[in-house]
Amino acid sequence: xxxxxxxPNIRDGVIHxxxxxxxxxxxxxxxxxxxxxxxxxSKPVRAxxxxxxxxxxxxxxxxRPVDQAEAAERFLAAPLHQAAHDERxxxxxxxxxxxxxxxxxxxxxxxxxxxIKTHTLSHLDRYLEQFEAAAKANGVHVHWAADGAEHNRxxxxxxxxxxxxxxxxxxxxxxxxxxxxxxxxxxxxEIIETDLGERIQQLDNEEPSHVVAPAVHKTRLDVxxxxxxxxxxxxxxxxxxxxAERQRETTRPYILNADAGMTGCNFAIAETGSVVTCTxxxxxxxxxxxxxxxxxxxxxxxxxxxxxxxxxFIRLLSRSALGSPITQYTSHFRGPRKGTEMHYxxxxxxxxxxxxxxxxxxxxxxxxxxxxxxxxxxxxxxxxLSYGATYAGPIGLIIDPTFNKRKYSxxxxxxxxxxxxxxxxxxxxxxxxxxxxxxxxxxxxxQIPVLKxxxxxxxxxxxxxxAAYRAAIGAADSALKVLxxxxxxxxxxxxxxxxxxxxxxxxxxxxxxxxxRMKGGKA
Amino acid sequence: xxxxxxxxxxxxANRPAGDYPLPDVPLFPPLVGDDLVAEFGExxxxxxxxxxxxxxxxxxxxxxxxxAGAKVxxxxxxxxxxxxxxAAVARAQDVDDVDVAVVRAVFGIAETGSVLFTQxxLVVNSVAYxxxxxxxxxxxxxxxxxxxxxxxxxxxxxxxxxxLHTGPSATADIEGxxxxxxxxxxxxxxxxxxxxKA
Amino acid sequence: MxxxxxxxxxVDAFEPEVGIATLELLERLGCTVEYPFDQTCCGQPMAxxxxxxxxxxxxxxFVENFSGFDYVVAPSGSCVHHVRTHLTxxxxxxxxxxxxxxxxxxxxxxxxxxxxxxxxxxxxxxxVAYHGNCNALRGIGHARPxxxxxxxxxxxxxxxxxxxxxxxxxIARPDxxxxxxxxxxxxxxxxxxxxxxxxxxxxxxxxxxxxxxxDSSCMMxxxxxxERLGLPLRYIHIAQVLNGATA
Numbered sequence: 001x002x003x004x005x006x007x008p009n010i011r012d013g014v015i016h017x018x019x020x021x022x023x024x025x026x027x028x029x030x031x032x033x034x035x036x037x038x039x040x041x042s043k044p045v046r047a048x049x050x051x052x053x054x055x056x057x058x059x060x061x062x063x064r065p066v067d068q069a070e071a072a073e074r075f076l077a078a079p080l081h082q083a084a085h086d087e088r089x090x091x092x093x094x095x096x097x098x099x100x101x102x103x104x105x106x107x108x109x110x111x112x113x114x115x116i117k118t119h120t121l122s123h124l125d126r127y128l129e130q131f132e133a134a135a136k137a138n139g140v141h142v143h144w145a146a147d148g149a150e151h152n153r154x155x156x157x158x159x160x161x162x163x164x165x166x167x168x169x170x171x172x173x174x175x176x177x178x179x180x181x182x183x184x185x186x187x188x189x190e191i192i193e194t195d196l197g198e199r200i201q202q203l204d205n206e207e208p209s210h211v212v213a214p215a216v217h218k219t220r221l222d223v224x225x226x227x228x229x230x231x232x233x234x235x236x237x238x239x240x241x242x243x244a245e246r247q248r249e250t251t252r253p254y255i256l257n258a259d260a261g262m263t264g265c266n267f268a269i270a271e272t273g274s275v276v277t278c279t280x281x282x283x284x285x286x287x288x289x290x291x292x293x294x295x296x297x298x299x300x301x302x303x304x305x306x307x308x309x310x311x312x313f314i315r316l317l318s319r320s321a322l323g324s325p326i327t328q329y330t331s332h333f334r335g336p337r338k339g340t341e342m343h344y345x346x347x348x349x350x351x352x353x354x355x356x357x358x359x360x361x362x363x364x365x366x367x368x369x370x371x372x373x374x375x376x377x378x379x380x381x382x383x384x385l386s387y388g389a390t391y392a393g394p395i396g397l398i399i400d401p402t403f404n405k406r407k408y409s410x411x412x413x414x415x416x417x418x419x420x421x422x423x424x425x426x427x428x429x430x431x432x433x434x435x436x437x438x439x440x441x442x443x444x445x446x447q448i449p450v451l452k453x454x455x456x457x458x459x460x461x462x463x464x465x466x467a468a469y470r471a472a473i474g475a476a477d478s479a480l481k482v483l484x485x486x487x488x489x490x491x492x493x494x495x496x497x498x499x500x501x502x503x504x505x506x507x508x509x510x511x512x513x514x515x516x517r518m519k520g521g522k523a
Numbered sequence: 524x525x526x527x528x529x530x531x532x533x534x535x536a537n538r539p540a541g542d543y544p545l546p547d548v549p550l551f552p553p554l555v556g557d558d559l560v561a562e563f564g565e566x567x568x569x570x571x572x573x574x575x576x577x578x579x580x581x582x583x584x585x586x587x588x589x590x591a592g593a594k595v596x597x598x599x600x601x602x603x604x605x606x607x608x609x610a611a612v613a614r615a616q617d618v619d620d621v622d623v624a625v626v627r628a629v630f631g632i633a634e635t636g637s638v639l640f641t642q643x644x645l646v647v648n649s650v651a652y653x654x655x656x657x658x659x660x661x662x663x664x665x666x667x668x669x670x671x672x673x674x675x676x677x678x679x680x681x682x683x684x685x686x687l688h689t690g691p692s693a694t695a696d697i698e699g700x701x702x703x704x705x706x707x708x709x710x711x712x713x714x715x716x717x718x719x720k721a
Numbered sequence: 722m723x724x725x726x727x728x729x730x731x732v733d734a735f736e737p738e739v740g741i742a743t744l745e746l747l748e749r750l751g752c753t754v755e756y757p758f759d760q761t762c763c764g765q766p767m768a769x770x771x772x773x774x775x776x777x778x779x780x781x782x783f784v785e786n787f788s789g790f791d792y793v794v795a796p797s798g799s800c801v802h803h804v805r806t807h808l809t810x811x812x813x814x815x816x817x818x819x820x821x822x823x824x825x826x827x828x829x830x831x832x833x834x835x836x837x838x839x840x841x842x843x844x845x846x847x848x849v850a851y852h853g854n855c856n857a858l859r860g861i862g863h864a865r866p867x868x869x870x871x872x873x874x875x876x877x878x879x880x881x882x883x884x885x886x887x888x889x890x891x892i893a894r895p896d897x898x899x900x901x902x903x904x905x906x907x908x909x910x911x912x913x914x915x916x917x918x919x920x921x922x923x924x925x926x927x928x929x930x931x932x933x934x935x936d937s938s939c940m941m942x943x944x945x946x947x948e949r950l951g952l953p954l955r956y957i958h959i960a961q962v963l964n965g966a967t968a
Contacts, residue, residue: 002554002555002556002562003554003555004554006565006566006569013892013893013894013923013926014893015893015894015919015922015923015926025700026695026700026701027571027693027701027702027703029568029569029571030568030573030574031568033568035569035571035701036701037569037570037571037690037693037701038571038693038694038695038701039694039695039696039699040693040695040699040700040701041695041698041699041700041701044699044700045698045699046698047698068909069908069909069910069911069912072909072911072912073911073912076911076912076915082915084698086919088698088699090894091699097867097868100868100870101870102554103554103870104870105551106870107869107870107871108551111546112546112548115543115544115545115546116545116546116548118539118543119543119544119545119546120545121539121543122538122539122541122543123543124534124538125531125534125535125538128530128531128534129531138683144525144526144527144530145526146526146529146530150526194706195696196694196696196697196705196706197694197696200696200697213696214696215696215697216696218697219698220697220698220700223697240697240698240700240702241700241702243697244694244696244697244702244705245704248704248705248706251706252619252706255706256616256619256653257616269679271680272679272680274679280692280693280694280705281692281693281694281705281706281707282652282692282705282706282707282708283705283706283707285648285651285652285686285707286649286652286653286706286707288684289615289648289649289652289684290615290616290649290652290653291615292615300530300534305545307674307679307680308548308671308674308675309548309674310670310674310679311548311670311671311673311674311675312548312671314670314674315670315671324570325566325570325634325635325636325689326570326635326637326670326687326689327689328570328571328688328689328690328691328692328693329686329687329688329689329692329707330637330686330687330689331684331685331686331687332679332682332684332685332686333683333684334679334682334683334684334685335683335684336683337615337642337648337683337684346530348526348530348533352530352533352534352537353533353537354537355533355534355537355538355539356536356537356538356539358539358540361537361539375868377897377898377900377916378909378912378916381912381915381916381919382912412771413770413905413908413909414909414912415902415905416855416898416900416901416902416903416905416913416916417769417855417902418855418859418898418902419855419856419858419859419860419866420855420859420866420868420896420897420898422859423859423866423868423869424868436769436807438771439769439770439771440771440773441771442771443770443771443772443773443774444771448770448771452770452908453772453775456766456767456770456772456775457772457775459766459767459775460764460767460772460775460776460777460778460779461775461778463730463761463762463764463766463767463779463782464761464778464779464781464782465761465778466758466759466760466761466782469730469761469762494907494908494910495906495907495910495945497910498910498911498913498914498917498946498949499914499917499942499945499946499948499949500944500945500948500949501945502735502941502944502945503735504735505734505735505736505737505738507737508733508734508737509728509732509733509737509739509740509741510728510733510758511737512737512740512741513740513744513756513758517756
């Protein structure tokens with residue numbers, strides 16, 4: 001008997017019934033059963049076929065704080081996009097629950113994954129040196145980059161030495177951090193993304209909105225429009241199979257003719273010097289195995305000590321991300337193919353500094369599964385682009401400010417701190433507690449609006465003085481007089497715009513107590 | 524100071540306080556039942572792979588029908604004869620016209636329905652991705668119960684390239700619609716065929 | 722057993738019935754309940770906004786009001802979570818630590834301390850959707866959240882089972898945050914309201930007549946959303962239901 005349930009009855013309830021189409025185009029297995037592996041939806045989710053312009057992300061104004069709330073409001077103003085986005089990601093969360101609840105030792109695996117990561121991070125110098133030595137012994141060229149700019153220069157150098165003009169790559173959040181594509185474009189190097197979602201985003205000149213599903217905020221109509229404009233597809237054909245096939249056909253020549261291939265890295269194994277990638281499309285394997293030059297960009301926090309530790313992380317990664325027991329491809333690159341060159345670029349870009357941040361260093365445990373995004377109720381209603389940062393959603397709220405405290409000072413406030421992110425995290429990062437801690441740091445460093453802090457100061461002054469507090473309530477004996485301090489703190493009345501106001505009770509509890517429980521109305 | 528030295532120095536200066544020992548990883552009981560072949564097949568199917576028994580005379584009898592239109596067959600397994608010699612392929616790109624590739628798996632994993640190849644089994648690594656379809660020969664005796672058992676195998680420390688395939692190339696990046704053959708093979712079929720006795 | 726009753730500021734202001742029900746229920750169950758008259762708030766609104774310095778005086782006042790009790794009980798998981806986990810803007814003296822450790826949310830106090838096994842006066846013959854406040858659920862452990870792979874339990878549902886006539890209905894996303902989030906509800910009103918709309922639509926679709934929760938703050942937000950959408954849902958605190966309210 002198997003411990004896990006292969007035929008889970010995933011709760012059918014949707015909160016947006018309009019996204020449940022009557023037909024289903026997903027692949028079937030050889031026995032005719034509907035498949036839901038990889039990032040496939042467990043039940044069809046489709047935005048109604050009505051043209052609705054795709055909401056775009058946060059407006060970036062240099063170093064000024066990102067207005068996530070403003071971008072989120074525009075996303076919500078596109079209800080078809082928002083409903084499909086919410087249901088699709090919630091479905092991934094449900095698939096994750098089913099997969100996790102099928103593993104009796106799930107919580108123990110999370111503990112182990114967390115402990116392996118904290119151990120490695122607290123001995124990172126040693127493991128990096130071990131990794132480097134093993135990689136060199138395997139014939140791999142190892143480079144170190146202090147920041148994104150240095151990473152880009154190193155890669156450009158390698159490409160120039162090989163007279164390489166084109167590079168195919170698989171998805172890598174690290175290269176997004178480095179602004180790699182934009183840099184290479186300016187240097188005359190053609191970069192082709194080979195992950196379908198990432199390719200859609202590249203062709204639309206937009207950043208990925210999700211670490212695992214980069215184009216999850218787009219409907220098929222959006223993709224059809226992008227492909228019609230850039231790949232010459234039929235603008236009226238929004239069939240997902242057609243669109244995916246056209247992408248395959250148009251990307252294949254780039255893969256075959258590329259001078260170089262690049263991948264990111266999910267795990268780097270110190271003892272063997274290998275890089276492990278996890279993909280569903282096999283595009284990391286194409287990038288690593290077809291061009292005569294292969295480059296792997298590695299964030300220094302990706303190290304784990306031994307191969308046997310993969311037994312923990314691989315079991316957690318895809319189940320957390322997609323509810324699938326494993327990705328279609330788990331690839332272990334250890335040495336160059338005959339007659340080709342293999343390079344590693346180890347990138348710091350703020351990681352070693354983050355290691356020294358007492359309250360925030362454990363965010364380096366992150367394995368980029370995206371589970372915290374899928375479960376986050378704010379993310380699902382805002383879209384990943386609303387964060388205006390490389391990392392969106394809960395993990396972004398605690399990582400982004402380490403890159404730029406001012407620009408991302410608003411992000412830790414884009415959360416209800418409900419804690420679901422922490423509970424789904426496969427490496428047990430206390431995400432919502434770090435969000436709380438970031439708010440304190442940002443206030444102490446004067447990175448929140450003066451008005452907001454002023455409101456809190458006024459509230460604190462009133463709430464710490466019973467007489468002042470009672471005077472506010474007692475004078476009119478009406479709670480509504482106190483509301484300005486609690487909710488309707490400004491003339492915009494942000495509460496009342498979207499919600500009805502609470503009724504004003506006849507008297508407060510305090511007044512009731514005084515009247516009914518105290519003789520003569522005295523304490 | 525080189526980037527390497529400055530990064531390592533920064534890591535040492537910022538080392539988190541406290542003791543974080545490396546935990547021992549226990550071997551958890553397999554998730555699957557005792558019939559590893561059945562469990563493997565069932566789980567591979569759920570990942571979009573196909574499974575069939577080997578034919579008595581022709582190992583690929585079970586898949587011949589689907590291979591009918593295939594013009595170029597590249598086999599890296601001695602049990603099957605193809606019409607493209609992988610050993611003679613000069614460039615990774617040259618196998619782009621392969622319709623069907625046949626490869627012997629080192630082992631399978633029942634927990635996930637995965638199969639492992641290294642560069643030795645593939646002969647040309649890229650054929651496992653550039654071919655339209657992949658047929659995998661797997662000895663039922665080579666099926667391991669779980670992922671943890673797989674990662675105790677020596678191949679990961681020896682092979683220049685080792686890869687677990689679990690079904691075909693897949694994507695659902697467009698509205699969650701599951702589609703096989705995103706970039707790599709459109710189908711993966713595992714044929715259960717014991718290894719020839721040496 | 723000397724119990725100090727903490728009535729959070731928004732309960733005091735908007736939902737006095739909840740305070741009254743909590744007081745009466747505790748007394749019915751044999752507790753000697755005192756209501757320190759100078760109480761205001763636990764400091765959470767400021768601390769959750771990162772303004773710890775601004776929260777300090779309020780936190781100090783809370784401790785001053787509630788030291789000396791065997792237990793401090795409040796009908797709010799959110800406030801209790803703050804006291805227990807985040808009341809750190811003031812020096813952690815023994816007195817502060819004691820108050821923090823002795824502060825309980827009503828449901829867990831009834832379930833874990835008083836170990837209530839019957840509520841003969843309670844009857845609530847309605848279809849009920851239970852709303853678990855996130856701080857109560859994940860912060861102080863009211864129930865096993867859906868994310869966690871451990872055996873299911875739920876202290877509030879255990880207590881509601883003691884009430885005659887209650888029929889619990891399942892909603893599609895039982896553990897999903899409703900979007901109140903304290904000051905989030907005013908600083909990010911669009912997302913907050915949308916989360917609320919989705920939550921109340923889910924409750925309504927499940928056929929609930931009433932929503933019961935251990936937190937008035939979430940319900941104040943949900944009620945505002947349900948009224949705006951014109952949904953016929955009614956909201957009532959679990960203290961009132963356990964104390965014998967019938968509607």
